[in-house]
Amino acid sequence: MKKIQALRGMNDLLPQDSPVWQYLESTVTTLFKRYGYQEIRFPILEQTELFKRSIGEVTDIVEKEMYTFKDRNDESLTLRPEGTASCVRACEQNQLLFNRGTLTQKLWYQGPMFRYEKPQKGRLRQFHQFGVEAFGLNGPDIDAELLIMSARLWKELGISSAVELQLNSLGSSDARAKFKADLVAFLEQHKERLDEDSQRRLGSNPLRILDSKEAKTQALLDEAPSLLDYLDDESLAHFEQLKALLDAAGVAYTINPRLVRGLDYYGKTVFEWVTTQLGSQGTVCAGGRYDGLVNQLGGQPTPAVGFGMGIERLVLLLQEMNVLPEEIFQTLDVYIMAVGDVAPAAFSLAEQIRDRFPAMRVQTHCGGGSFKNQMKKADRSGADVALILGENEVAAQEVTLKYLRKDQPQTTIKQTDLLDLLA
Helix, strand or coil: CCCCCCCCCCCCCCCCCHHHHHHHHHHHHHHHHHCCCEECCCCCEEEHHHHHHHHCCCCHHHHHHCEEEECCCCCEEEECCCCHHHHHHHHHHCCCCCCCCCCCEEEEEEEEEECCCCCECCECCEEEEEEEEEECCCCHHHHHHHHHHHHHHHHHHCCHHHCEEEEEECCCHHHHHHHHHHHHHHHHHCHHHCCHHHHHHCCCCHHHHHHCCCHHHHHHHCCCCCHHHHCCHHHHHHHHHHHHHHHHHCCCCEECCCCCCCCCCCCCEEEEEECCCCCCCCEEEEEEECCCHHHHCCCCCCCEEEEEEEHHHHHHHHHHHCCCCHHHHCCCCEEEEEECCCHHHHHHHHHHHHHHCCCCCEEECCCCCCHHHHHHHHHHCCCCEEEEEEHHHHHCCEEEEEECCCCCCCEEEEHHHHHHHHC
16 A cells, blocks of 8 residues: 655655754744734645735735635635734634724744645745834834844844845835836836746736846846835935934844845835755744735735744754754653563652653653663654662662763662762
8 A cells, every 4th residue: 555645745754854953943932022012823724815915916825826715615724824914804703803903912823824836945835933022113213123123033043154234225105106107118128138926927027026036136136226216215214213223233234225124014124034054945923014014915004024034944944054952863861771570660750750840851761671672762752861660679769870971980879868979
């Protein structure tokens, strides 16, 4: 019978890999809480219309990448391709946002997202993200806080030297419309110099041409109008204040006037944290301001800004830079060997240790076997210490302690003294 395999681009997370994910998740979520952000969770499945109205019907995500199907009620559903739209929907539905956006919400979430793409290193069909969203704040200070917070994360993870902040402003919708008209007029005159994909986008989503990776298209864009020259006064002031706040905080950045992001809901601030350590998949965190999205999805006008960061790419970067703490790979502290008919005593001792030291990782040997066999398993377990209980030790209410990672002599002590020794 043919074995059933995981779907292409939807990977298993194996026990040897999970310590890295747990370390990253713990570091990230602790940092978010330190900045006053609260966790929100929402479904993996949403109505397809949510993403069409938010991301944009002519974006690559909606046109080519979403997992969309009809359920038994003939309703079109989609596995979420990103988190912001779902977060806005959840906040609006549960009345977390009201009174014209004057109520502030600072939220974070994590979980799987789904896009039908060609699987490769750092790009999967089921991928995982952390997301942060802040609602109800108009000024550039909240934009700066998100960037300062992410910069602190890179520092705590030890990867600051490998990431660069790229920054841009998309201005108001009117400013973008004027820029888009002039950009299209320019590109139409040089259409033959555009790559095939950019020629297609010229009639549907011309701003995405700015993101093209094709060398000949990038060369042409050097001659094209620049979005920063079209910024309205309010957006320009917002952008200048944001840069001043980042300068004051010591957060370095590069202005990238071609940075537009792939989602229609962005306006004013947009940014990406990028790296050269992962080949073509260089973006590890990206986001921006989306002041019109809540209103676009049926709510009252509410200023908002947020970002998403890819967990798989951050894991790859941590591994590539070799900055993972060695202790995260140790799975056990104590391995209790039960030699002979002493299982009750072994389990009792294990529970006493867990009661006294809740954070200590203790495993009791199960399945019997010889002393030699159990010692091999104890050594392979990665534990620092093996506690040996045989019938003689149980009768004398003693335990033999063997250090597995230190050059210290084996010793037999009273069980009543063990807990103090482990402390």
